[in-house]
Amino acid sequence: MVEAGTLEKGDAHVVITNADKREIAVKSKLERIYGDAIRKTVDEMTSHIVGKIYVEDMGALDWVIRARIEAAIRKFRGEEQ
Amino acid sequence: MNLRRTRLYIPGNNPHLVENAGLYGADCVILDLEDSVPLDQKFDARILVKYSLRNVDFGRSEKWVRINSPDTPFWKADLEEVLPYVDVVNVPKVESYEDVEMISEIMDEIEDKHGVEKRKIVPIIETLKGLTNAREIANHPRVVAMAWGGEDLTAELGIPKKKALILDHVRAEIVIASKSHGKMALDTVYSNIRDEEGLFEYARRARYMGFDGVGVLHPNQVEVVHRAFRPEEKDIEEAKKIVEAAEKAMKEGKGVISLNGRMIDKPVLERARKILAFAEVD
Numbered sequence: 001m002v003e004a005g006t007l008e009k010g011d012a013h014v015v016i017t018n019a020d021k022r023e024i025a026v027k028s029k030l031e032r033i034y035g036d037a038i039r040k041t042v043d044e045m046t047s048h049i050v051g052k053i054y055v056e057d058m059g060a061l062d063w064v065i066r067a068r069i070e071a072a073i074r075k076f077r078g079e080e081q
Numbered sequence: 082m083n084l085r086r087t088r089l090y091i092p093g094n095n096p097h098l099v100e101n102a103g104l105y106g107a108d109c110v111i112l113d114l115e116d117s118v119p120l121d122q123k124f125d126a127r128i129l130v131k132y133s134l135r136n137v138d139f140g141r142s143e144k145w146v147r148i149n150s151p152d153t154p155f156w157k158a159d160l161e162e163v164l165p166y167v168d169v170v171n172v173p174k175v176e177s178y179e180d181v182e183m184i185s186e187i188m189d190e191i192e193d194k195h196g197v198e199k200r201k202i203v204p205i206i207e208t209l210k211g212l213t214n215a216r217e218i219a220n221h222p223r224v225v226a227m228a229w230g231g232e233d234l235t236a237e238l239g240i241p242k243k244k245a246l247i248l249d250h251v252r253a254e255i256v257i258a259s260k261s262h263g264k265m266a267l268d269t270v271y272s273n274i275r276d277e278e279g280l281f282e283y284a285r286r287a288r289y290m291g292f293d294g295v296g297v298l299h300p301n302q303v304e305v306v307h308r309a310f311r312p313e314e315k316d317i318e319e320a321k322k323i324v325e326a327a328e329k330a331m332k333e334g335k336g337v338i339s340l341n342g343r344m345i346d347k348p349v350l351e352r353a354r355k356i357l358a359f360a361e362v363d
Contacts, residue, residue, distance in 0.1 A: 004124075004125050004128075005125060006094075008095070008096075008097065009097050010096045010097030010100065011095075011096050011097070060096060061096070061100060061136075062136075063132045063133065063135070063136035063137070064096040064100075064129070064132070066132060067096075067125075067128050067129045067131070067132035067133075068125070068129070070128055070132075071124060071125045071128045071129075074124075074128075075124070079124075
């Protein structure tokens with residue numbers, strides 16, 4: 001399991017865990033307005049990943065979510081800190 | 082002329098603070114990857130800072146990133162991630178010309194790879210060794226200004242920072258080292274963010290010591306420092322007359338500038354231009 005980001009206001013927390021199939025779950029404070037857009041971003045950025053991807057959005061802007069997803073993907077690939 | 086009266090520190094791993102950083106009118110915004118970022122967040126922070134530099138409108142603020150110091154395993158990765166998107170790299174704990182050169186060489190490689198212009202460096206002098214070598218450090222072509230910090234210096238000397246009389250000498254040395262190479266000198270932060278009057282006096286003192294700016298920790302400090310660095314009205318009026326006289330002399334093809342029968346030499350003209358820049362007069 002790898003994670004990136006925080007649960008602070010304006011941030012997003014991304015967790016990727018090993019799994020046999022691809023699965024995306026998104027929880028957002030602003031689900032009704034941004035839920036679909038966030039799911040689309042997550043799907044696009046993680047299309048090559050087989051695993052469970054969980055994103056909890058704390059009201060983050062799009063670039064913040066993207067930054068946190070990239071950090072999680074790179075950690076999942078084993079990039080050293 | 083680039084003004085660097087205020088450089089506002091923003092923790093690099095806090096998106097909420099980063100996204101608003103350009104709203105406060107600071108001359109420079111420093112997205113910090115060093116002291117304000119815990120070890121287990123360094124990786125996330127440098128990626129967040131990269132995205133912010135590409136997406137956030139920092140307004141008229143010059144975009145700086147404070148990377149981790151050259152004695153840590155983080156500084157190269159910091160540069161690789163953010164360098165193409167910054168204006169200035171702020172390097173803590175610089176101790177020698179060789180430190181700057183080592184960083185500059187890595188910057189060369191990254192700039193070539195991304196096809197971007199040479200970025201600037203502002204080293205922070207924080208140790209006795211760094212202070213001893215400050216005049217050489219200021220001479221590096223990438224260095225546009227020098228800043229300093231007192232924590233490590235006073236720890237090395239074994240004296241409490243608030244009572245360290247030697248810090249006035251350190252300040253003077255930073256100004257002399259920087260100015261002797263035509264670079265800016267930048268004073269450290271005033272840490273009591275609630276003491277507006279104290280900050281104003283601190284910034285005024287920095288200005289009269291020869292500094293071009295001070296670090297700020299809170300957006301509310303920006304306006305106070307800008308006010309402290311604003312020249313007196315009579316100096317602004319005098320500077321306007323000097324610059325007008327210089328422009329008139331240039332139009333008329335005269336080699337000598339004179340005002341009210343007094344010859345104006347180059348340093349006086351330069352000072353006048355600087356006064357107008359600090360007064361934010363075009």
